[in-house]
Amino acid sequence: GAGVSQSPRYKVAKRGQDVALRCDPISGHVSLFWYQQALGQGPEFLTYFQNEAQLDKSGLPSDRFFAERPEGSVSTLKIQRTQQEDSAVYLCASSRDRGNTGELFFGEGSRLTVL
Amino acid sequence: AQSVTQLDSHVSVSEGTPVLLRCNYSSSYSPSLFWYVQHPNKGLQLLLKYTSAATLVKGINGFEAEFKKSETSFHLTKPSAHMSDAAEYFCVVRGTGRRALTFGSGTRLQVQP
Numbered sequence: 001g002a003g004v005s006q007s008p009r010y011k012v013a014k015r016g017q018d019v020a021l022r023c024d025p026i027s028g029h030v031s032l033f034w035y036q037q038a039l040g041q042g043p044e045f046l047t048y049f050q051n052e053a054q055l056d057k058s059g060l061p062s063d064r065f066f067a068e069r070p071e072g073s074v075s076t077l078k079i080q081r082t083q084q085e086d087s088a089v090y091l092c093a094s095s096r097d098r099g100n101t102g103e104l105f106f107g108e109g110s111r112l113t114v115l
Numbered sequence: 116a117q118s119v120t121q122l123d124s125h126v127s128v129s130e131g132t133p134v135l136l137r138c139n140y141s142s143s144y145s146p147s148l149f150w151y152v153q154h155p156n157k158g159l160q161l162l163l164k165y166t167s168a169a170t171l172v173k174g175i176n177g178f179e180a181e182f183k184k185s186e187t188s189f190h191l192t193k194p195s196a197h198m199s200d201a202a203e204y205f206c207v208v209r210g211t212g213r214r215a216l217t218f219g220s221g222t223r224l225q226v227q228p
Binding site: 003004031033035040041042043044045048055056058059091093098099100101102103104105106107108109 | 147149156157158159160161164205207209214215216217218219220221
């Protein structure tokens with residue numbers, strides 16, 4: 001596809017379950033970002049990859065959150081032992097540059113609901 | 116640390132009237148500022164960006180924003196609203212040397228027929 005693709009679009013998990021969210025960036029894009037958007041709020045930065053290297057993970061809220069991009073393309077955000085406060089929309093964005101222009105292309109997001 | 120404050124959570128205008136969405140920023144250095152738009156069930160889209168080349172920035176769909184350092188503002192305007200402009204708008208700042216974007220809390224624009 002031409003845009004950033006995220007799956008699943010909707011995920012319902014019971015508290016304590018592990019979840020994995022996938023992001024397919026635009027082909028050839030060097031930079032990949034994950035953001036978390038709580039209901040009624042603006043997105044908040046989680047982590048940043050340049051190719052396969054995770055250069056910034058300062059936004060990950062706890063060690064239950066883990067992200068990877070092993071081959072510099074597809075990325076997975078994993079949340080272990082989900083809690084209710086993890087309920088949010090998780091946004092993936094990619095950029096053709098090294099992330100220093102702020103010109104990001106966003107996917108539609110994965111909405112996680114933790115019961 | 117950099118931050119942005121969007122002064123209105125909701126703005127309602129009539130079709131064909133001007134739009135003004137207000138944003139103030141706080142940054143230790145000369146910031147890069149952006150406006151992104153989020154339509155229902157669509158991904159965030161870049162409207163325009165300021166990076167110190169010109170204080171008046173033109174974006175897509177007739178939107179523009181003016182950087183005013185003395186007022187630490189970066190308000191978004193459009194002369195004439197269209198029904199398709201109804202969406203959530205985010206003012207965004209990126210600090211010098213950082214790749215992470217800091218988003219405001221958003222302004223929901225409603226356009227009445």
